[in-house]
Amino acid sequence: MKKLPPFSQKVLKITSKIPKGKTLSYKEVARLAGRPLAYRAAGNTLAQNYNPKIPCHRVIRSDGKPGEYNRGKTQKLSLLKSEGVIFHER
DNA sequence: CGTATGACGTGCA
DNA sequence: GTGCACGCCATAC
Incomplete structure (x- = not known):
């Protein structure tokens, strides 16, 4: 494993913090990472x-x-559905 | 240091 | 309502 840049580490850390049955948008993750834009x-x-x-x-x-x-x-939808995340495609 | 890319987002036609 | 284009940030080359 290589040492990733601070932003990447934060993003990955936050993503790993997402509770089951919960979904975050890229914008939210970036925001929590300290860079909302x-x-x-x-x-x-x-x-x-x-x-x-x-x-x-x-x-x-x-x-x-x-x-x-x-x-x-496809895999993403299956995984989320398996976790109980209801996806409303638009 | 400068350029190009990318699992995105918003705006405009 | 749908489609296309541009803009934004950070990382990699």
Whole structure:
């Protein structure tokens, strides 16, 4: 494991803090990371450093759309549904 | 140091 | 209501 930059570490940490059955938007995660406007970089950090210990599938877009998990939203929807997260696709 | 990319978001046509 | 384009931040090259 390499030492990730401070922002990435915070984003990952926050994402790992998401309780089961709960979903956070990239904007929320970025906001909690200390950069409310860095939702772009926040999503990138997860994309490049997506760890198996991080429930990144609980991070969705602000539109209520799941976005993309591991380059495929299908898995994301299944995981969230399995956790009891009801997804209302728009 | 500068450029390019990206799991996004909002605005405008 | 849907589609396209631009803008924003941080990281990687």
